[in-house]
Amino acid sequence: MSEITGSLSTLALQKFKQDFWGVFSFWFIVLVGFVSVFAYVLAPDNSQHANQMHLSIHSKKPGFKVQMLSIPSSIAQDQSVIDRLFFGKKNPASEIPISAYRITGNKLLYTEYASDGLEGAEKELDLNNYQNFNKATFIKEQTFIFGTDKYGRDLLSRILVGARISFFIGFVAVFISLVIGIFMGSVAGYFGGKIDAFIMWIINVTWSIPxxxxxxxxxxxxxxxxxxxxxxxxxxMWVEVARVVRGQIISVKEMQYVTAARALGFNDFRIITKHILPNIMAPVIVISAANFAAAILIESGLSFLGIGAQPPMASWGAMIKDHYNYIILGKPYLALIPGFCIMSLVMAFMLIGNALRDALDVKSA
Incomplete structure (x- = not known):
C-alpha cells in the first residue's frame, strides 16, 4: 500500500488538477478576468463604455462590414495612458459610416451610409483643418464581428466591456459577504447563548426576505x-456564509486543539482566527464559488429591471433588456449573445465550486 505524503492542501490541489471541468473552468475564469481588466485594449471601440453610436447601421448582423470615416476630436486630449488603458478614451474620434467618397482638391466628399436601399446624404469635409490628413487613417473598412446593437454600437466591444461588471461584482459581493458572514457566524458559533440566539434571529429575518x-x-x-x-x-449574501461558519465552529470548538489553546491562555480572538477558522475554510471556499455565480445572476437581473448599472455603462443584463424583443423580430443574437456570456460565466463558477468541494473532501482523499 502506497504511503500518502504531503499536506492536505497539496492533496486537495492534486485532486483538483485531476478534475477536467474544474481546471477548464478555472482557466476560463482567468480568461474572463483578463478580458475584464484589459477590455479597452481588446475592444474595437475603445471609447468609454464602448458607446460610439451609429444609428444608420443599427441592428446589423454579425460580420457586417462598412467603410468608416474617422474624424479626430477637436478637444484636447488630457488623459493619461493608464486612464485610457483601463477606462477608455474620453474624447474618441467621431466615426461616420459612409458608402462612397472622393477627394477633390482640399475637400473630402462623402456619402453617408443608409440602409434599406436608401440614398445617404452627401457631405464634405474641409481637409485644410487637418494638416496630417492620410486617407489610410481617416477611412478604414470596419468589421463588426458580433454585429451592432439597436443604437449602432459595436456589440463585441459592449460584450467585452460589460464583462467587467459581471466579473468584478462577484469579487466585491463575495468579499463583503465573507467579511460580514465570517464575523457574525464566528461570534454566534463560538460564544453561543443569547448572542447566538440574537444573531440567528437577524439571520432568519434577513433570510426570510426575498x-x-x-x-x-x-x-x-x-x-x-x-x-x-x-x-x-x-x-x-452574507447569511449563507454566517450559517455555514456558525455550524462549523459549533462542531469544532470543543475539539482537543481548541481546548489546548484555551489551556495555554490564548484569548478568544486568537483561538477563532488562528486555530478554528483555518480548519473550517473548506466549506466556506465552496460556498463562495456558488456566491460568485449568484452575484452575477442577481446583478444581471437588476440591470434587466433597470436598477443596476446605468446607461451608457455596458452590462450584460442591460443588453438583454434592450434587445429581448428582437428575439421575435428575426435578430435573436442581440439578446442571446449576452445571455450566453452570463450562462457561461455562471456555469464556470458552479463547476469550479463542485470541483473544489470534491477536492477539499478529506474523507475521500
Missing part, C-alpha cells in the same frame, strides 16, 4: 449606480 426584493430596497436606499449595486448584492 433576495431580489432586499437588493432592490438597498439599491433604492443607496441610489442607482455602479458601486451601489455591488454593495447591495454583497449585503444580501
Amino acid at each position: 433576495t431580489l426584493l432586499l437588493v432592490i430596497a438597498i439599491t433604492l436606499a443607496l441610489g442607482k449606480g455602479f458601486w451601489q449595486v455591488f454593495i447591495a448584492v454583497g449585503l444580501t
